[in-house]
Amino acid sequence: MRPNKRDELVRKALQVFYRDGFHVTGMDKLVVETGVSKTSMYKHFRTKEELILAALQLRDENFRKWFLQRVDKLADTPAERLIASFDVLGEWFLEDSFRGCMFIKAGAEYQEQDHPIHVQAAEHKHLMLEFLTNLARQAGARDPEALGCQLLLLQEGAIVTAVLVKSCDPARDAKAAAQVLLDNALA
Template identity: 70%
Template sequence: MRPNKRDELVRKALKVFYRYGFHATGMDKLVVETGVSKTSMYKHFRTKEDLILAVLKLRDEEFCENLFRRMNELADTPAGQLLASFDALNEWFHEKEYRGCMFIKAGAEFQDVAHPIHKQSAEHKKIILNYLTDLARKTGARDPDDLACQIFLLQEGAIVTAVFLKSYEPAQHAKAAAEVLLNAALA
């Protein structure tokens, strides 16, 4: 099924916002980068923030679907899937256009916790943490909530460190630390 104009705009805008950031990307830049006129943009979205929310929704769906699918493809046990999350991150870090986490950026650019963009970014992180918590429970870990939080923090740290050090290694370093935490939680 061919995507409609609104979906095409959201997909194109996602790439532009990911590349340049949210505040640094004005409507004029969006027009140039997406090839969509301001009139057409405002036909689909009342404000730039409405467009950003649609972009974050799409990114959340695509990112979670890809991450969770890769974790399941790379391992067939809950413990293995927790560790495989770092292999999936490593694959992401190797992508040519890797520029870190769009939700971390959105949360940093829209710091008011009551702002809808900040809230949507936080919700994305909660979805990932909940998925990890469910897997941690399935491992039989003594304290699955703590284990999931620890693995989540390692993932987030690896994402940020990969950007700042321009390195692929943080995913593997974080995986090694996660393995220690997992073994301790299962002992």
């Protein structure tokens, strides 16, 4: 395989893992779905877990880049960006390919705290928390760490609700709650 074929394999595997889950997706299924021979796949990844880690890394890079760019495009000030982050979630929820959060799924399928896949999933959430906390600090929140945690909790709850409860508008509802929290943190 050419060097860029490894990246193509990771990209295709990411789509399969996101759509179908990690444990249910075996190497035989990945061979069929990616069009890469089992020999070539194992040439680049000794185990399925190594491929999952590469897919999670790509998902993290792609998602955060998209998310942060959309937030920046929608709002000018740090306080506005905190609230706009919920509008961006709403855009994501409306995508045909939306299947929830790959990192929530990874953490649920690999629950041992020290498992590398669990650790990588948690790292994504820590990076999102850091983003929110930094915005809260820039906005002048009295306790930016607490506000960051509260907003992350709202976002994670909105993601799960968007998957499971179709009668709600989780992005809108979480945004309204976030505005109350923000107003209180800045008062």
